[in-house]
Amino acid sequence: MNENQVKNLTIGLLVSVGIILVYFLIATAIDGYWIWNYDKLDFAATGQVGDFIGGFLGTIISGAAFYFLYLTLNEQRKSGIKQSFESRLYQLINLHRDNISELEYTKFYKSKLEKSESRKVFRIVVQEFMDCFHEVKRFEKMYPELEVFKPDYQAEISKIKKVNNCRATIKELAFVDIAFCFFYYGVSKESDTILLHKFYHRYNKEFMIRLKTFLQLKPKEEKKKAFKEWKNFVGKNVSQMKICFEQVYNHYRSTNKNNIDNEYQSLFSNLKLVKYYGGHQHRFGHYFRHLFQSFKFLSQQNFLTEDERYFYAKSIRSQLSTYEQYLIFFNSLSSIGMRWEYNADIENLENGNKPENFKFITRYNLIKNLPGSQYYEFGYRKFYPKVDFEYKEDITYKKIIAGG
DSSP states (O other), rough: OHHHHHHHHHHHHHHHHHHHHHHHHHHHHHHTTOSSSSSOOOHHHHHHHHHHHHHHHHHHHHHHHHHHHHHHHHHHHHHHHHHHHHHHHHHHHHHHHHHTTTTTEEEETTTTEEEETTTTTHHHHHHHHHHHHHHHHHHHHHHHTTTTHHHHHHHHHHHHHHTTTSSSOOOHHHHHHHHHHHHHHOSSGGGGHHHHHHHHTOHHHHHHHHHHHHHHHHTTTHHHHHHHHHHHHHHHHHHHHHHHHHHHHHHHHHHOOOOOOOOHHHHGGGGSSSSOOOOOOHHHHHHHHHHHHHHHHHHHHHHHHHHHHHHHHHHHHOOOOOOHHHHHHHHHHHHHGGGTTTTOOOOOGTOOOOOGGGOHHHHEEEEEEETSSTOOOOOOEHHOTOOOOGGSHHHHHHHHHHOO
C-alpha cells in the first residue's frame, strides 16, 4: 500500500468515526436524553455517555492501531524484498561488466595480428557473423536444387514465424540459424558432434555436409597464400565456383586422396589448415547465459509493477553497446537463442506468468538502440515488429511515414 492509499484510508477512518459520533449525539437528543440541563450538568448522564464514547472510540482506535501496525510491518517487508532484489540485480549488472572486461580476440587485420579487448570484440565478431551469413547465401546459389529443410522443421519454423508476426521468409530464418551456429561453434572437426545434434532434425543432411565443407575451405587470414586462394575461388561466377567446389568436395569424400587435378590442389589443401570460423562458444557462452538469466530474474519478480520492471530493464539495457545489441539480435533469431523471444522460456507459467512475459526482446525493447532501420539486408522490424525502435523518433523517418 503506497503513501496516498494510507493517507486516504486515515481520512476515511476519521470521517467515519465523526459521522458515527454525530449520529449518536443526534439520536440521543431526539430520544430526550441530554448530558446537561440548562442550569447544571447531569453527571449520571454524562458518565454513561462517556463510558459509551470511551468504549466505542477505544475499540476503534485499538483496531486502527493494530491495522496501521500491520501496514507498517507489511511495508517494511516489501521494502526488504525490494532492497534484496535491487542488490541482486546490481550484482548481476556488475557481473555483466566483468564478463565484458574479460573478452579478448586476436585476429589478422591489415597485414598483422591485432588483439581486441572488452567491447571492441563485439564489432569484430558481428562482422565475422555477417561474413558467414553471406557465404551461406553464396553457397545456396550454387545448389538451388538442394532442399534446405526437413519437412517437420519446415512446418515448425513456419508456425514460429506466424506466431511472432515475423515478415522474413523461413529460408532467411534458416540461413541466420545456420550461419550463427557455424559462427558460434566453428567448422573444425571438434564441432561435428554439436552441429550434428543441432541440425539433424532441422536441415537436409546433404545440404549441410556440403555447406560445412565449403566453409572449411576458408582459412585464417594470416595464411596469406591460402586465403588468397579462397578469395579467388569465391570471386568466380556461380557456375565456375560450383565446378571447382565439386572437384574438391568429391575428392575430399573419396577414399583416394592423392588423385586431384593440380588446378584444384591448392584449394583442397585449405581443408588441412586452421579454419577462419574457429567458433566463439568459449568466448560468449557464459555472456549469453548470464544476460538471459538477468532478464529472467527480473521477469519473475511479481511484486514489481510493469513500469518498475521496465525501469530496471533499462538499467541493464543501458550497459549494452550497439554491437552487443546486434549480436543479441542475431543470436535471438538462431536456434541457439530463440528463447529470448521466438520460443520464449515459459516454464514458469504455473506461477501466473504469461508467455509474453518471457519475450524479452519485445517486452524490454532490448534492441531498440540499433541505428537506422536495418543492418545490411536485415530490416529490424521485419523480424521484431513490436519493438519500439529508436530510429522511429528520427524526424526524417516521421516525415517519410507522414508523406507515405
